[in-house]
Every structure is written in C-alpha cells, then in structure tokens.
Amino acid sequence: MRHAELYEFLPSGRIRCLACARRCQIGSGQVGLCGIRQNVDGRLELLVYGRLITGHVDPIEKKPVTHYRPGSRIFSVATSGCSWLCQYCQNFDISQRRRAEGEVLSNERVVEMALQLGCQGIAYTYNEPTIYIEYSRDIGRLAHSKGLFNIFVSNGYATPETVTEMAKFLDCLTVDFKGSGKKSFVQRYIGIPDPAPIFETLLEAKRRTSIHLELTDLVVPEVGDDLAECEKLSKWVYDNLGPETPIHFLRFHPDYRMLNLPSTPVETLERHYEIAKKAGLKYVYIGNVPGHEYEDTYCAGCGYRLIDRDSYDIVSWNLTADNRCPKCGEKVPIRGGLEPGHKELRFVPVF
Ligand code: SF4
Numbered sequence: 051m052r053h054a055e056l057y058e059f060l061p062s063g064r065i066r067c068l069a070c071a072r073r074c075q076i077g078s079g080q081v082g083l084c085g086i087r088q089n090v091d092g093r094l095e096l097l098v099y100g101r102l103i104t105g106h107v108d109p110i111e112k113k114p115v116t117h118y119r120p121g122s123r124i125f126s127v128a129t130s131g132c133s134w135l136c137q138y139c140q141n142f143d144i145s146q147r148r149r150a151e152g153e154v155l156s157n158e159r160v161v162e163m164a165l166q167l168g169c170q171g172i173a174y175t176y177n178e179p180t181i182y183i184e185y186s187r188d189i190g191r192l193a194h195s196k197g198l199f200n201i202f203v204s205n206g207y208a209t210p211e212t213v214t215e216m217a218k219f220l221d222c223l224t225v226d227f228k229g230s231g232k233k234s235f236v237q238r239y240i241g242i243p244d245p246a247p248i249f250e251t252l253l254e255a256k257r258r259t260s261i262h263l264e265l266t267d268l269v270v271p272e273v274g275d276d277l278a279e280c281e282k283l284s285k286w287v288y289d290n291l292g293p294e295t296p297i298h299f300l301r302f303h304p305d306y307r308m309l310n311l312p313s314t315p316v317e318t319l320e321r322h323y324e325i326a327k328k329a330g331l332k333y334v335y336i337g338n339v340p341g342h343e344y345e346d347t348y349c350a351g352c353g354y355r356l357i358d359r360d361s362y363d364i365v366s367w368n369l370t371a372d373n374r375c376p377k378c379g380e381k382v383p384i385r386g387g388l389e390p391g392h393k394e395l396r397f398v399p400v401f
Contacts, residue, residue, distance in 0.1 A: 051150070052099035054087055055184050056211050065089050068211045070133040070180050071247035084181040085148025086131035098129040099185045102160065103144050103152035104176060107167050107398040111362040113175065113203050114337050116347065117296045117384045118222045118262045120357070121364050121392025124201070125164035125400075128176035129185070134205055135241035136228065138270065138308040145177040153401055157189045161196055167400065170389060171221070175203035180212045190219030206248035213251060217259040225252060227267040229274025230283040239273065239308075249286065256291055262385055263291060266298040266337065269322055271314045274302075280322045284329035293330045294350075294383045299323060301338035316342070333383075351380030364392050 056068040064075045067082050074082035076089040086098045110122040130152060132145035139145050155163075164172050172193050174186045179202045190200040199221040206225035208216075216223065229235030231245040255261050267283065269275050280299075287295050299322040301314045319336045323344050326334040332350035336342050340361040347357040354377045358366040367388045370376050 051095050051097050052184070054094040054096040056209075056215070057087075057094040065092070065094050067094060068209050069183055070178070070212065071207045071209055071251075072133060072242075073209070081148070083148075084131040084133050084178070086129065086150055086181060096182060096184055097150035098131065098152070098182050100154055100156065101129060101150055101152040102127045102155055102401075103130045103147075104128050105153075105163070105400040107169060107400060108396075109362045109392070110171070110173075110201070111359065111364070112397070113173060113201065113224055114266065114298050114300075114335070114362075115201065115222060115224055115264050116298075116335065116357075116359075117264060117333065118201070119170060119199065119386040119389065120367075120384060121389035122170040122199075122386075123168055123389070123391065124171050124173045125160075125167055125169040126173040126175045127160065128174070128179075129182050130177065131181055132177045133181050133207055134178060136306075137239045138268075138302065138305050138311075140303070140305045141176045142306040157192050160189050161192045161198065163400065164193065164198055165196060167398075168391070169198065171199035171201060173201040173203060175201070178205050178207070180204060180208045183212050183215045187215050187219050194219055204251075206251045207242060208247065208251040210250075210254055213254040213258065216255065216261065220259075220261050222262040222264070223255055224264040224266060227265060227283060229270055230267050230276060230279035232274065232276055232279040235270075235274045235276075235279075239270070249290075253290060264296045264298070265291075266300050267322070268300045268302055269314045269319055270302045270308075271311055271318060273311070275314065275318050275322075277321060277325060280325045281329060284326040284331055287326075288330045293332050295331065296333040296335065297326055297331055298335040298337045299326070301336070303338070320344070347382070349375040349378060349380050349382070351375055352378040354378070356382060364388065 130147040201222040336344040
C-alpha cells in the first residue's frame, strides 16, 4: 500500500479520485468502485501498490499490438480490481476482485524479472491499469532506465491527469472499445454512464504525448455489433487520430455473465473490417480468428501482403529494412523492426 497522488479534497470532507473518469467521491474509510483506492484517515491510499496478482510472458501481438516493436517478448502484469464492470470479462477472476491481493513484489524485482525472462517490454494488462497509475508509472520509469518499453492495454476511461502521468513512462497505449463504444451498450454491459471520456483520453494522448496508439473494438453478437456504430467510430478515428491508426475488430467468446450469446460470426467481423476500410482507415485487422487473412498487414499503397501472421506468430515479414513496401515503396507506420527472437515466442505463465 502507498499514498496515491491523483486525487483532490472536496469541501464535503470527501476525496475525489482523479485516476479514472468515474471520479469517485470517497468518504473516510470508504473504497472507490475499483476496490483498490481507499480513503484512509483523509488520505487516498493505493492498496495494490507493490502487489501483482498475475504475471505472464507472451508476444506483443497477443495484446493485440501490431505496429509497435513486432515480435517482442512482453512481461504482462496486472493487479486486482477494475474501473469497469464488463459482463463478459475474460479476466473477471482478477478484475472483479474488489480488494488488494497478489504477490508482494518490489518495483526493482518486477523489472528484474522482465529482464531475466528475456522480455523487451512490460505490458500492464488484464485489468485496467489507470486505476493503479502511480504504481505502473514507478515500475515503468525504472523499466525505461533498464532499456525496456511500457504498454498499457486500457479501456481508455481515464482523465487528463492520468494522461499526464502516462506521458512520463508509456510508449504504447492500446485502447479497447467494446460494441464500438455505443452509449446504450456501455451503459448496459459495462456499467459506465457515457463513453465520452474514452474519446477524450485518446484526443489528449494524441495532442499531448508521443505515445503510439492502437485500438481494438470487441464485437459482441446481437447486442454490440451495430454497423452504424462501427461506421461512426471509424470516421471518428479517421478524423481525429488519422488514417494510419491501427484498429482491430475482435471476436467475442462467451464468458463470465454472458454465456448466453454465441461467438461473433466471422462474417460480422468481416463487415466491420470493410466498413473501417471504406471509412479510409489503412490498417484494419480481425482478431481472435486464427488463420484469417485479415490478421495480416497489407500495403496501403498497392495491397501487397507485407506481414503474414498466424494468430500471434509472424510467419513471414516482407518489409524493407526501413519499413517500406518492397513493391511500391509505401512507408508503413510501424515503430521498430522485427525482433530477432520472435519465432520462439510462446505464452508462459510466471505466477
Ligand atoms: S480509479 Fe477507482 S477510486 Fe478512482 S475514480 Fe476510478 S473507480 Fe473510482
């Protein structure tokens, strides 16, 4: 446990937490909705500081991130708790534990483990990392000093204050939309009143930082697969983040409290892909459908298949040394080249 930093005092005597867009007003002794930030004697404490509930080694493509350091080996970590209440969460066992649990690990030990495991970066993932921003920032700064990079896999439901902290250590931010961010969907299945803060976080990150941005959109059949919303989201991304922003449409699998729905039909994902391409987005992907042709990267200039993937594996890499298409010379916005050790990458649980 450690004193949190992102909060302010209210005239009512409560504390307003500023780590995520819920901005919980927390009375003495109370805990915010995430379950890990508590008002203790008039100070906000981050209960999970120094505690990780899980750690795995996996490829960066599993996040999914395809335009930042491809083929990297990542130390993926998480704390307990979350700012959202997703009814389909695949990680509900850790995200919906509204209390501080896990291995006690110093920041130095986390970074040391990442290095010993042969990783190039650390991903803060599985639960929402902005809720423990002070902890991830301190690990992340140390990681930077040892040559590692940092990734957030985030719901984007953050604040301008959190984005300021992100800018101090984050290299890559992948923001996960669900149901294309449709208001009625996020209210019903996520438990937030409005998706607007997600868009604001992306705008803040784009305007004020140099963090690499990628997006995902979980397409939930029957309740979160509205094509008009997909078009709206794609146009917003084109207008505000630019046509080169990668977006991944992910297949839903039934889990947690939404076991009644089937997996997303592949045709539905393909419709989303086509809509995003029609809106002008250059790097559109389908995820969670191993072997699908839209897992691959195609040249936006001539359509040549530049990177052939099979699930998280990079099967062939056909870019020039300076990340251009070898056929037409189009520059491909990928930060870094292919990591040499990518062929040996497999998912490895660490704790
Ligand atoms: S981080 Fe937790 S305590 Fe803070 S506003 Fe979000 S849900 Fe509330």
